[in-house]
Amino acid sequence: MIEYNKTLTEEQIQSFRANGFLNYGRVLTDAQLVTLRQSLDRVLTGQSAAAPEAIGNIGGGAQDVVTQVVNVWESEPAFRDHLANPVIVPLVAQLMGTDTVRVWHDQMQLKPPRIGGPTVWHQDHPYWHVIQPADLISAWVALEDATIENGAMSMVRRSHLWGQYDGGTIGINADFTPAYDPAFIPEGETVEIVPCEVPAGSVVFHHCRTWHGAPANRSENPRPAIAVHYMPGYTRYEPADQTHMVERHIHVAPGEVLTGEHFPTVMESGKMVSLGQSLESEKTTK
Numbered sequence: 001m002i003e004y005n006k007t008l009t010e011e012q013i014q015s016f017r018a019n020g021f022l023n024y025g026r027v028l029t030d031a032q033l034v035t036l037r038q039s040l041d042r043v044l045t046g047q048s049a050a051a052p053e054a055i056g057n058i059g060g061g062a063q064d065v066v067t068q069v070v071n072v073w074e075s076e077p078a079f080r081d082h083l084a085n086p087v088i089v090p091l092v093a094q095l096m097g098t099d100t101v102r103v104w105h106d107q108m109q110l111k112p113p114r115i116g117g118p119t120v121w122h123q124d125h126p127y128w129h130v131i132q133p134a135d136l137i138s139a140w141v142a143l144e145d146a147t148i149e150n151g152a153m154s155m156v157r158r159s160h161l162w163g164q165y166d167g168g169t170i171g172i173n174a175d176f177t178p179a180y181d182p183a184f185i186p187e188g189e190t191v192e193i194v195p196c197e198v199p200a201g202s203v204v205f206h207h208c209r210t211w212h213g214a215p216a217n218r219s220e221n222p223r224p225a226i227a228v229h230y231m232p233g234y235t236r237y238e239p240a241d242q243t244h245m246v247e248r249h250i251h252v253a254p255g256e257v258l259t260g261e262h263f264p265t266v267m268e269s270g271k272m273v274s275l276g277q278s279l280e281s282e283k284t285t286k
């Protein structure tokens, strides 16, 4: 067990609560980066022992490619270790103000050089109605330097406080700005876009209602990144008017706290849980 390690300042926590995101900085070592990049290569070339939950192009076509990989942690041990990263998870717990953290799922969106498509502005939780409440936080980690030119993430300040935007997809203009309905913006508010350029191995946290998007990649450099969507320990399964691709792995009753081997516990009562241990205990309590 690794002791829960308080590392965020009060200012960082307040900044996250006020703005809906935090561009934190470096969390991976060079060695971890190399291992994760090699693991990703194996996934993309079909050499992993197990397939991820999903893999495919969710971009706008051959000139706008965004290769999405969901639950890469089920394919490669390095990504499984990444879920329980002992630097990232305590930061997530602090931002959530909780001592128990589980993984909803992970997601990679890979933008290849020159033909990488944009990430359309959206909120996350409208796609996740089957889990409540909307208190999830994502840890988005760049596996190569992310710049405006190759598709760094951008956030809209304070937008997590504005409620749900219709279906969650806000839309995107040709100049990358969000294509939103002005009637939705609360009085006195402005849509302020904050680009989050980061060096490889750095994390940007965002709340599940924060508006976020990323421009197309027309540069010569790839933009690989992994987002892990973390849920506070009290998150419940609430069947809804929509489904989600990982819902088939849910085996708890409606209204119960979402646990199970596909939703690993990475922190329990303030203690980091090694993932092997977490998965074993989920199996024996099922």
Ligand SMILES: O=C(O)CCC(=O)C(=O)O
Pocket (backbone or CB within 6 Å): 108, 109, 119, 124, 138, 140, 153, 212, 213, 214, 225, 227
């Ligand atoms: O990597 C991206 O461009 C998008 C990621 C995203 O939408 C998310 O982490 O919620």
